[in-house]
Amino acid sequence: MALISLKSLGVSMSAPLFSNLDLTIGAGDRLGIVAANGRGKSTLLRCLTGELEPTSGDITRTRGLRVGHVEQSVPDRLLDRTFHRVVADALPPEQADSELWRVDVVLDSLDVAEAMRDRPMRALSGGWQRLALIARAWVTDPDVLLLDEPTNHLDLGKISQLETWLNALPREAPVVIASHDRAFLDATTNRTLFLRPEQSTVFALPYSRARQALDEADASTARKFERDMKVAQQLRRQAAKLNNIGINSGSDLLTVKTRQLKERAEKLEDAAVAAHRERSAGAIRLANRGTHAKVLITFEDAAIETPDGTLLFRTGKRHICQDDRIVLLGRNGVGKSRLIAMIRNAIVEPGSVANVKVTPSTVLGYADQGLSGIGADDTPLAMISRRFDVGEQRARSLLAGAGVAIEMQERAIGLLSGGQRARLMMLALRLANPNFYLLDEPTNHLDIDGQEALEAELLEHQASCVLASHDRSFIRAVASRFWLIDRRRLVEVDDPEEFFRQVAETGG
Ligand SMILES: Nc1ncnc2c1ncn2[C@@H]1O[C@H](COP(=O)(O)OP(=O)(O)OP(=O)(O)O)[C@@H](O)[C@H]1O
Ligand SMILES: [Mg+2]
Structure with a gap:
């Protein structure tokens, strides 16, 4: 039975994102939505929830349909609440007291440790925040579940745990997943929608076979x-x-x-219908100003701590040298992002971090998980013009080249799609012309072309960098050194395979 039917559905911004979309979503459906960055996947999900009015066509939902929606990024208003609160607050007010047990059932099913439940979202790693959003949607007992890039920030163990969890859900509840993660789509979907401006196509096949x-x-x-x-x-x-x-x-x-x-x-x-031409979602390019220093950063057994001062691990004595591309390996929450934040502080305010020495010629290119360097209310043009002395015309053409269309350049950055924001960040990094990159989960939000472009740029410019990533193919392609954080220690390993294997076997 169809729970949601779309008839000739279309959304146009300055040009059509998609049009004439006919689709039904019903029991047993596990539908993947696939398209490049900025092509309207999140927009379509917002139409399905009813949050956004389509430009044309109709949506019918069965009466009283409950739709659970996991958004692509964590809404700011949730950041100060605890994990448990975020989930409990999703219950309708009349159930808030009597059905609180539901929260624990959902958190148990996702293996959320007790200690984690009382922590504020702000203090949780990206992966745990994502799981909180999923639990928040599921606790309302939805008839349909919509997931927008659910694997972003999740480590491998959590991804396979999420696959298992999804596959164990009651079959009659349809799940719709927008994602760039091919392996995940293959493991969790049985239908695939390729979203296109003129003619979108649906196949009753999981991603890889549908792609063929x-x-x-x-x-x-x-x-x-x-x-x-x-x-x-x-x-x-x-x-x-x-x-x-x-x-x-x-x-x-x-x-x-x-x-x-x-x-x-x-x-x-x-x-005659011309074949579909895939437009690029924008170029990703990096720069490297180079340096004469052989050693950029030295750790003298520095301590990595949580914001409240609990020790996570110590670095031991180590160097980051020119041309090193170091990938940090470790499960969600071991402190990869904290290490990255500490290196950043040590560069930005020399001498401020105990036991970390930075060569003065180091010029930093930094992007964190939440892309917090770019304010949602700022505009792309204002941000680039203010930070870099490039002139308005040049700023405009740089932005267009990076995938920020003319009509979006003076609008709030918050209106850009997740991938477009990530591409804007990459442009800012390139203009900073650094000689050392510090990137936390840089492939999140990027479509497949974007991920490959980033790999190629890091290699071509021989950029020295420290990266945190859960993306296996990205790690294998770019890394020259591997630092594994495990059991409160940082150790150097020769390759990441053993770690990948362990995580896949034992879950997150
Ligand atoms: N007011 C506006 N005028 C014109 N275009 C807009 C406006 N608001 C949003 N857009 C564009 O609409 C599109 C919305 O894309 P959406 O977020 O649905 O993409 P997506 O497929 O989810 O991308 P991603 O893979 O990056 O998450 C983007 O290209 C964005 O730039
Ligand atoms: Mg999106």
């Missing part, structure tokens, strides 16, 4: 288009020939024939 079917369909559209255009061209040639003979001989019949041929050619040309 889509490529075949695109190739056959392209062949048919070529064939039709060729036939039209031949008809036009014949028409020209006949026209010439007709004029010479003064034959009316030939003039009529000529017109008919032209009309047939026109009809074919009008009906």
